[in-house]
Amino acid sequence: MCIRDREQAPLKSSTEFAALTEIDSHPFGNAMMSYIQLHLQTEGPIEEINALLIKMRDDLLREKDSLDQDNEHEKVICSAEIQTLNEDLKRLNQNLADTNERLRRANEDHEDSQRSLAVVESALDANEKKITEGERIRSEDQTIYSNKNSEYDELIKALDEAVDLLTKLQSSGSFIQISGDLNKIKEKMLKHQATHTKFMNMYTPVIQALNQLAEKAEPAKVQQVFKLIASLRRALADAKNEESFAEQKAIQDWDTLKRDLLTEKANLHSQKLQLITRVEGDKSTIETSEGETSTYTSLLDNTKSSLQIKEGYCSTLKEKFTNSQNINTRNLELLDKLIEYFEKNVNKIKDYIRFRTQAVSYTHLRAHETGRNLVCRLLLEKKK
Numbered sequence: 001m002c003i004r005d006r007e008q009a010p011l012k013s014s015t016e017f018a019a020l021t022e023i024d025s026h027p028f029g030n031a032m033m034s035y036i037q038l039h040l041q042t043e044g045p046i047e048e049i050n051a052l053l054i055k056m057r058d059d060l061l062r063e064k065d066s067l068d069q070d071n072e073h074e075k076v077i078c079s080a081e082i083q084t085l086n087e088d089l090k091r092l093n094q095n096l097a098d099t100n101e102r103l104r105r106a107n108e109d110h111e112d113s114q115r116s117l118a119v120v121e122s123a124l125d126a127n128e129k130k131i132t133e134g135e136r137i138r139s140e141d142q143t144i145y146s147n148k149n150s151e152y153d154e155l156i157k158a159l160d161e162a163v164d165l166l167t168k169l170q171s172s173g174s175f176i177q178i179s180g181d182l183n184k185i186k187e188k189m190l191k192h193q194a195t196h197t198k199f200m201n202m203y204t205p206v207i208q209a210l211n212q213l214a215e216k217a218e219p220a221k222v223q224q225v226f227k228l229i230a231s232l233r234r235a236l237a238d239a240k241n242e243e244s245f246a247e248q249k250a251i252q253d254w255d256t257l258k259r260d261l262l263t264e265k266a267n268l269h270s271q272k273l274q275l276i277t278r279v280e281g282d283k284s285t286i287e288t289s290e291g292e293t294s295t296y297t298s299l300l301d302n303t304k305s306s307l308q309i310k311e312g313y314c315s316t317l318k319e320k321f322t323n324s325q326n327i328n329t330r331n332l333e334l335l336d337k338l339i340e341y342f343e344k345n346v347n348k349i350k351d352y353i354r355f356r357t358q359a360v361s362y363t364h365l366r367a368h369e370t371g372r373n374l375v376c377r378l379l380l381e382k383k384k
Contacts, residue, residue, distance in 0.1 A: 019337070020352045028327075029334045036338075037353045050342045057335045064328045071321040078314035085307040092303060096296040103289035110282035117275040124268045131261050138254045145247045152240040158188045159233045162210075166222055166229075186210050202232045 023029035032053070039049050162185045189207055209225045341349050 017348075017352045017355060020341070020349070023334050023337055024352075024356065026330065026334060028331045029338075032334065032338060033353070033356065036349065037356065040350065040353050041357070046342065046346060050339065053335055053339050053342065057332060057339065060328055060332050060335065064325070064332070067321060067324055067328060071318075071325070074314075074317055074321070078310070078317065081310055082307065082314065085303060085310060088303050089300065089307065092296055092300045096293065096300060099289055099292045099296060103286060103293060106282055106285040106289055110279065110286060113275055113278045113282055117272065117279060120268055120272045120275060124265065124272065127261055127265045127268060131258065131265070134254060134258060134261070138250070141250060142247070145243060148243055149240065152236055152243070154188065156233055156236050156240070158185045159229050159236070161185060162229055163226065166225060182210055182213070202228070202235055206232055 020033075024033045035052075036049055162182065165182055165185070186207055189203055206225065206228045209221065209228055213221050213225055338349075
């Protein structure tokens with residue numbers, strides 16, 4: 001036990017100690033009262049109690065100053081860190097907005113490039129079809145020309161052979177010797193007569209003259225056939241020359257058109273390669289922008305989380321400082337009241353101590369330690 005039981009004179013009503021009871025109801029005040037009680041019951045000097053209370057008040061005042069300084073320091077740090085996080089949020093939001101804008105433009109460019117590429121590919125297909133169709137038509141026209149040219153050559157050759165036969169007829173006077181060859185020539189003429197309809201009026205007289213000549217080979221009739229064959233031959237040669245000129249013109253026109261088509265094809269192919277490069281570039285930009293968007297979104301989420309944690313930490317710290325300051329202020333108020341009692345009305349303190357006297361163990365006193373453990377430390381020193 002830390003005290004001795006002593007009989008005391010009867011005390012007045014506890015209502016007289018309302019102010020002291022209020023101090024005693026506070027944990028810190030109760031610890032002080034328990035110390036004062038122990039000190040008085042062990043007959044310690046009153047001056048020691050007053051000196052201790054004053055020392056504790058000085059310590060609490062220093063603690064208050066330290067709390068104020070720490071609070072201000074932490075407030076500055078919290079404010080700076082929260083400001084930095086808010087600036088980071090603003091910067092990241094701007095970066096995200098810029099990246100999303102780049103992504104939007106890249107997607108638009110990608111769509112435009114794909115549309116342009118489709119147009120160029122369609123133009124290339126059309127160009128290839130024009131070249132293929134032109135080659136087909138040119139080949140067909142060339143075949144037709146070759147066939148016509150062969151016919152002209154065959155007829156002209158037949159007419160030249162007829163002239164040779166008629167010349168022999170004039171020399172020998174015997175139609176029997178050339179009649180077989182003339183019939184072959186006549187058959188060739190009849191074969192091609194339907195093809196060369198524009199020369200119908202020239203074919204018919206020659207064939208008729210040859211038929212008449214077969215009935216009676218008169219010199220006058222031979223001369224007439226010579227003239228008719230010569231006229232037909234000139235007409236066929238002129239027609240052949242016209243066909244040759246038209247063919248050369250068609251070849252030149254096709255060469256020019258084909259050259260233009262090949263130039264167009266080369267240009268379209270170059271545009272296609274450029275557009276393919278653009279499309280690939282757009283894809284790369286899109287992938288990069290999407291990656292940056294994901295990164296900035298993640299950074300934003302992390303920064304927001306950090307800001308919430310920091311604001312929560314600062315709020316908790318502020319609350320902690322506020323509570324500590326309130327406790328410190330309350331403890332100072334209690335000490336000031338006790339010091340005032342010791343300076344002005346120490347007898348009332350003694351009366352109150354007698355009123356609250358009870359068995360107080362060292363363990364009981366330990367239960368009323370202050371944050372700085374001043375009471376128990378002093379108690380231990382007292383026991384020594």
